[in-house]
């Protein structure tokens with residue numbers, strides 16, 4: 483009898499045979515991993531001492547590594563191993579277990595506001611499965627069953643670890659955003675509503691391995707994030723790449739460091755001074771990759787005011803992205819709101 487597979491059927495046959503053709507633009511221009519790579523490093527405990535480093539990283543790169551962030555190492559590894567355990571459940575169990583307010587998706591990272599995969603959202607298959615967890619609704623997870631129920635236990639322990647993780651990531655987002663708002667001289671009465679750290683969400687990802695050495699699949703196609711900030715915790719496998727100066731640069735996994743990137747909302751708030759960096763994930767290794775990404779957004783109804791864009795809320799932005807993806811097949815993004 484065939485062993486129950488944890489992989490979505492879409493990935494099963496292909497995973498061990500031919501790598502999918504890679505149609506991304508510029509993949510042949512990827513720079514080899516630098517030792518160490520050139521991504522700027524921000525020491526969270528020195529934000530006050532050298533504030534200019536943060537502004538420079540956001541203007542030049544739109545992405546940086548954070549060290550001395552105060553998240554215990556065993557919490558970082560704990561969150562990733564929870565993700566690994568969840569994804570290794572049989573596919574059918576994940577479909578049954580990971581229901582609202584969670585959403586389980588695969589083949590595309592583009593979801594509707596209610597959490598289901600947006601049809602036609604991806605240009606081609608994205609070699610990834612994910613779990614979307616709205617932090618504001620964590621308390622709904624894992625209640626209502628008896629203690630012997632395995633599924634309830636899995637969800638309850640996910641809730642506990644993400645609650646602790648969410649508090650740390652909210653703290654880091656607030657610290658970074660306060661320093662950025664100062665660097666940008668944002669009006670403090672406006673900037674207060676520009677970050678709603680408790681209503682962000684966390685996404686857990688597994689990128690199934692590609693057992694052919696030298697494989698080159700698209701784990702997540704090139705995109706910019708719609709968030710204010712995104713904060714990534716990844717395992718040691720690697721695969722994240724960013725686009726800078728017309729080249730793709732591989733981001734080297736560094737144990738214990740977090741990767742932060744500027745999202746579209748922050749680029750608008752900064753009048754385009756900060757860059758919402760274009761990035762993607764490549765699957766090149768014969769190992770599954772696990773990553774956990776925290777996304778933080780502006781407060782609901784908070785109007786973003788910018789010299790470069792007409793006033794808009796995050797909901798306006800999200801609705802426009804959904805419409806573009808449905809009708810055009812891709813996200814147009816900030817350009818839709820630009821003042822000509």
Ligand SMILES: O=C(O)CCC(=O)C(=O)O
Nearest residue numbers: 687707714722763773775
């Ligand atoms: O898994 C990663 O390294 C990146 C994920 C990502 O870019 C995203 O979720 O927007």
Ligand SMILES: [Fe+2]
Nearest residue numbers: 705706707761
């Ligand atoms: Fe992203």
